[in-house]
Amino acid sequence: QSALTQPPSASGSPGQSVTISCTGTSIDFGGYNYVSWYQQYPGKAPKLIIYEVNKRPSGVPDRFSGSKSGNTASLTVSGLQAEDEADYYCSSFAGGINLHFGSGTKVTVL
Amino acid sequence: EVQLVESGGGLVQPGGSLRLSCAASGFDSNVYWMSWVRQAPGKGLEWVTSIKHDRSARYYVDSVEGRFTISRDYAENSLYLQMDSLRVDDTAVYYCARVPSVTATGASLYFDLWGRGTLVTVFS
Numbered sequence: 001q002s003a004l005t006q007p008p009s010a011s012g013s014p015g016q017s018v019t020i021s022c023t024g025t026s027i028d029f030g031g032y033n034y035v036s037w038y039q040q041y042p043g044k045a046p047k048l049i050i051y052e053v054n055k056r057p058s059g060v061p062d063r064f065s066g067s068k069s070g071n072t073a074s075l076t077v078s079g080l081q082a083e084d085e086a087d088y089y090c091s092s093f094a095g096g097i098n099l100h101f102g103s104g105t106k107v108t109v110l
Numbered sequence: 111e112v113q114l115v116e117s118g119g120g121l122v123q124p125g126g127s128l129r130l131s132c133a134a135s136g137f138d139s140n141v142y143w144m145s146w147v148r149q150a151p152g153k154g155l156e157w158v159t160s161i162k163h164d165r166s167a168r169y170y171v172d173s174v175e176g177r178f179t180i181s182r183d184y185a186e187n188s189l190y191l192q193m194d195s196l197r198v199d200d201t202a203v204y205y206c207a208r209v210p211s212v213t214a215t216g217a218s219l220y221f222d223l224w225g226r227g228t229l230v231t232v233f234s
Contacts, residue, residue, distance in 0.1 A: 034213075034219045034220070036219070036220035036221075038155070038221075044226070045205055045224040045225060045226050045227055046155065046205070046221075046224055047224070048220060048221060048222050051211075051219070051220045051222070052219075052220075057222060089154060089155055091155070091220065093213065093217055093219055095217075096215060096217065097160075097169045097215060097216055097217045098217060099157045099217055099218050099219070101154050101155040101156060101157070102154065103154050104154045104155075
């Protein structure tokens with residue numbers, strides 16, 4: 001069972017925005033700014049799209065943005081495109097050597 | 111091309127062993143912490159183990175401690191995972207991943223390069 005809770009699904013029409021939440025405990029997020037997000041297409045490896053809450057690796061469109069407030073982190077995909085249809089996972093440092101992942105959210109582009 | 115390529119997965123009975131390999135190319139993996147992350151069928155991701163670039167530290171998730179061993183070969187620019195005493199709940203796709211940032215305690219903070227994964231199936 002995943003330590004971080006995400007909604008199983010989210011959807012939006014092309015051009016709209018969709019926001020995915022990632023909820024944990026104070027242990028998961030605490031005072032850390034080490035939340036990351038991954039995009040995964042079926043049968044493919046995950047791809048890092050956000051790290052340290054709101055930083056984007058080179059090559060990731062600025063349509064993807066991250067934020068954190070208290071024990072909840074969020075990923076927003078703006079200007080939704082067909083290629084954004086995928087599974088999205090959050091992860092967070094949880095103290096010690098622990099890194100927790102979320103349960104995953106399937107994003108559907110209507 | 112910068113990439114990681116895993117191999118060595120397969121079918122094994124409970125109590126059996128497998129050795130996974132991960133070949134790095136296009137970059138020097140020897141200067142990075144490296145990890146294995148797994149994903150059970152239809153499930154989410156789970157960090158399994160990490161090894162420091164100089165092999166002086168290795169960390170494991172509690173469920174595999176004492177059964178799995180991570181190692182690396184500098185000459186081969188490769189990462190390995192020896193899995194012993196395998197259980198049905200070890201069934202998963204195992205990904206090799208590069209760790210660009212760790213905490214002072216050695217926790218992997220995120221993974222910026224992933225392999226395509228290799229499937230391990232433990233069946234009774």
